[in-house]
Amino acid sequence: MEFINVIIKYIPLFLPAAWMTIQITVLGITIGVLLGLAGAFLRISDKWWVNAIARIYIFVIRGTPLLLQLFIFFYVLRQALSLDSMTAAFLALGLHNGAYITEIFRGSIQSIDHGQMEAARSLGMSYPRAMIRIILPQAFKRSIPPLGNQFIIALKDSSLASAITINEVLLQAQRLAAANYKMLEMLTIAAIFYLFYTSIFTWLVNRLEAWLNVDSK
Amino acid sequence: MLRIENLHKSFGDLQVLEGIDLQVKKSEVVVIIGASGSGKSTLLRCINFLEYSDQGKIYIEGQLLNEKNEREINQMRARVGMVFQHFNLFPHKTVIENVMEGLTQVRKISKFEAKKIAYKYIEKVGLTDKEKVYPAMLSGGQKQRVAIARALAMEPVVMLFDEPTSALDPELVGEVLLVMKELAREGMTMVVVTHEMGFAREVADRVIFMDDGQILEVGTPEDIFDRPQNERSQAFLSAII
Numbered sequence: 001m002e003f004i005n006v007i008i009k010y011i012p013l014f015l016p017a018a019w020m021t022i023q024i025t026v027l028g029i030t031i032g033v034l035l036g037l038a039g040a041f042l043r044i045s046d047k048w049w050v051n052a053i054a055r056i057y058i059f060v061i062r063g064t065p066l067l068l069q070l071f072i073f074f075y076v077l078r079q080a081l082s083l084d085s086m087t088a089a090f091l092a093l094g095l096h097n098g099a100y101i102t103e104i105f106r107g108s109i110q111s112i113d114h115g116q117m118e119a120a121r122s123l124g125m126s127y128p129r130a131m132i133r134i135i136l137p138q139a140f141k142r143s144i145p146p147l148g149n150q151f152i153i154a155l156k157d158s159s160l161a162s163a164i165t166i167n168e169v170l171l172q173a174q175r176l177a178a179a180n181y182k183m184l185e186m187l188t189i190a191a192i193f194y195l196f197y198t199s200i201f202t203w204l205v206n207r208l209e210a211w212l213n214v215d216s217k
Numbered sequence: 218m219l220r221i222e223n224l225h226k227s228f229g230d231l232q233v234l235e236g237i238d239l240q241v242k243k244s245e246v247v248v249i250i251g252a253s254g255s256g257k258s259t260l261l262r263c264i265n266f267l268e269y270s271d272q273g274k275i276y277i278e279g280q281l282l283n284e285k286n287e288r289e290i291n292q293m294r295a296r297v298g299m300v301f302q303h304f305n306l307f308p309h310k311t312v313i314e315n316v317m318e319g320l321t322q323v324r325k326i327s328k329f330e331a332k333k334i335a336y337k338y339i340e341k342v343g344l345t346d347k348e349k350v351y352p353a354m355l356s357g358g359q360k361q362r363v364a365i366a367r368a369l370a371m372e373p374v375v376m377l378f379d380e381p382t383s384a385l386d387p388e389l390v391g392e393v394l395l396v397m398k399e400l401a402r403e404g405m406t407m408v409v410v411t412h413e414m415g416f417a418r419e420v421a422d423r424v425i426f427m428d429d430g431q432i433l434e435v436g437t438p439e440d441i442f443d444r445p446q447n448e449r450s451q452a453f454l455s456a457i458i
């Protein structure tokens with residue numbers, strides 16, 4: 001009982017940190033989606049050097065730890081560009097997620113049957129118009145499940161920002177535990193927040209999918 | 218109407234078209250037959266530049282097409298209807314939206330007008346009760362009729378059909394051929410790749426036999442089916458009839 005009482009008592013102290021977690025996650029995802037869209041277009045280009053830009057981006061980001069990327073933003077770019085810590089955090093998260101989301105979008109665009117583009121072009125549509133009207137709506141729908149998955153990964157990865165002094169949920173748990181010696185309770189509260197967020201994300205993604213599934217295919 | 222001169226196309230080392238010459242007059246129905254891999258699809262796809270030929274000239278309504286001019290190609294495609302073996306309907310759009318798409322997006326017709334035109338062609342292929350349905354809910358034959366309506370709505374000067382009934386269950390072939398026969402009767406210029414010899418015999422003005430990227434024999438359906446001259450066409454025809 002004591003355990004539950006401690007948790008209830010301390011939850012309100014987590015609210016600012018929970019808000020921070022949500023902010024850096026949502027901003028990171030937003031940047032990631034924008035970079036992912038841009039990256040996917042580079043990736044499907046048939047000009048090798050355009051393609052190469054995206055490949056190098058993905059190679060570097062996927063081949064190095066997120067923590068290292070956060071450090072680069074925090075210790076190097078933050079000073080150079082005079083950013084605040086939070087901005088450094090969500091930019092790093094955005095850049096990181098952008099590489100994965102590029103591959104998600106590229107995969108879903110390329111999974112659309114080639115006949116769709118041909119049918120659109122044979123009506124006289126230009127390539128960009130065919131992309132926008134015919135390919136992307138279908139590709140976007142297909143990218144929802146992996147995108148939802150990536151969003152959940154991004155949420156959990158935001159905890160790494162604790163290493164660059166961002167007072168998000170996990171760092172808050174550590175700080176409170178250092179003062180009250182109730183590590184298990186504080187970590188449980190942090191877990192509750194993450195589970196709460198991932199449940200909401202999952203629910204939102206399912207709703208979006210159901211809503212986009214009106215054509216039942 | 219449509220004139221092809223000395224068309225060549227290869228994929229890597231594989232020569233697929235080796236000097237095709239073909240002229241199609243207005244309201245003429247030309248049926249192309251030939252073994253698998255003989256280059257029939259490639260020929261059709263070169264006509265509206267879904268494939269770029271290596272050499273040769275294509276004229277549509279007297280206009281020589283320049284493959285480097287993207288705008289010109291798009292304008293030409295809007296006037297050349299294409300029907301694919303696998304329908305290629307847009308699955309995220311309803312039947313009427315599929316038919317309206319080219320009208321609103323390419324011909325820049327208002328939604329209101331486009332709807333009226335689209336409805337007319339949906340009626341023509343006998344699917345008025347399905348206009349608000351998504352393609353996933355249609356049978357193969359119905360899908361292909363929508364695809365024909367989508368192409369017709371652009372009011373093309375020529376229609377290209379690439380094995381329009383090959384992906385259909387046998388009992389659904391008839392309804393699609395019926396629509397095509399009706400089109401031919403109305404004077405539509407058509408180039409049809411098909412294995413439906415009954416259709417060819419009944420509707421074609423000319424039948425072309427292709428083999429290994431070349432036109433080996435051209436003639437009326439009677440010439441080709443009853444008195445084939447070339448031994449390759451004799452062999453092909455005796456194998457399929």
Ligand SMILES: Nc1ncnc2c1ncn2[C@@H]1O[C@H](COP(=O)(O)OP(=O)(O)OP(=O)(O)O)[C@@H](O)[C@H]1O
Pocket residue numbers: 228231233251252253254255256257258259260
């Ligand atoms: N995009 C491509 N890349 C490489 N080879 C191709 C391509 N498209 C077609 N081919 C080859 O070109 C040859 C002719 O193909 P095409 O599709 O024109 O034949 P077809 O007469 O339509 O045959 P089918 O009756 O099977 O449809 C085949 O050997 C095919 O494998």
Ligand SMILES: [Mg+2]
Pocket residue numbers: 257258259379380
């Ligand atoms: Mg073919």
